[in-house]
Amino acid sequence: MSPIALEVQDLTRTYGAGAAEVTALAGVDLAFRRGTFTAVMGPSGSGKSTFLSCAAGLERPTGGRVLIGGEDVTDWDEERRTRLRRERIGFVFQGFHLLPYLSAAQNVGLPSRLAGRRPDRARVRALLDRVGLAARAHHLPGSLSGGQQQRVAIARALVTDPEVVLADEPTGALDSATARQVLGLLRGSVTDLGQTVVMVTHDPVAASYADEVVFLVDGRVAGRMAQPTADAVAGQLAHLDQLVVAR
Numbered sequence: 001m002s003p004i005a006l007e008v009q010d011l012t013r014t015y016g017a018g019a020a021e022v023t024a025l026a027g028v029d030l031a032f033r034r035g036t037f038t039a040v041m042g043p044s045g046s047g048k049s050t051f052l053s054c055a056a057g058l059e060r061p062t063g064g065r066v067l068i069g070g071e072d073v074t075d076w077d078e079e080r081r082t083r084l085r086r087e088r089i090g091f092v093f094q095g096f097h098l099l100p101y102l103s104a105a106q107n108v109g110l111p112s113r114l115a116g117r118r119p120d121r122a123r124v125r126a127l128l129d130r131v132g133l134a135a136r137a138h139h140l141p142g143s144l145s146g147g148q149q150q151r152v153a154i155a156r157a158l159v160t161d162p163e164v165v166l167a168d169e170p171t172g173a174l175d176s177a178t179a180r181q182v183l184g185l186l187r188g189s190v191t192d193l194g195q196t197v198v199m200v201t202h203d204p205v206a207a208s209y210a211d212e213v214v215f216l217v218d219g220r221v222a223g224r225m226a227q228p229t230a231d232a233v234a235g236q237l238a239h240l241d242q243l244v245v246a247r
């Protein structure tokens, strides 16, 4: 098994053409080791969403490679990439993205169903238990709080034991106490379950739960910080221009 869960090599992505061309990613090299939690930060427009989309196989890069579990998936056709997303990547979104007419347990089991398998009931139950929602297994998302919905989404992201969990502003819609619970669960999935989490966030407190922060500026890696604290991250964000100059 590759020790690297996700790797991008010289990743570039441009949109439009000619005078209207926009460079969203300008040659990003990053490798995410298994069992690590990384936060990706940067100003608006720095390429964070584009990076996640390319890593997830939702968008094709203009150049460079994407490797999942050591396997180069860059040139896979749409069908293979859809299967890759269902079976080998977990997603957590700012807006939860649960299906409203399925119960919490059915939402957690959905990735297995989409992959053509009957959900493993014991695993669904264990994951709901892990996120503190065993008693709410049969509730519809509409009867759960935002934080509870996000906890269901985390259980769903973990159900296939994916190579990597990609989280896009997972606490962006939550109050700070609820956000801490959600971040604790993501942290626990790494520390206890050996998962690999890559999380885009604007929030220095959220980033402080990660092992490392990667800073993007203008589509490039402008800096990194190991063992981040919220204060250190906030300080670095305030001086990203200096990182770029120092590059």
Ligand SMILES: Nc1ncnc2c1ncn2[C@@H]1O[C@H](COP(=O)(O)OP(=O)(O)OP(=O)(O)O)[C@@H](O)[C@H]1O
Binding pocket: 015, 016, 022, 023, 024, 042, 043, 044, 045, 046, 047, 048, 049, 050, 051
């Ligand atoms: N579909 C698209 N068509 C044209 N330009 C795009 C498209 N998607 C992104 N861009 C441009 O690419 C650059 C990077 O955008 P991206 O959304 O990846 O940044 P971001 O760091 O995620 O920003 P934010 O923090 O605001 O979400 C921006 O200049 C953006 O306008």
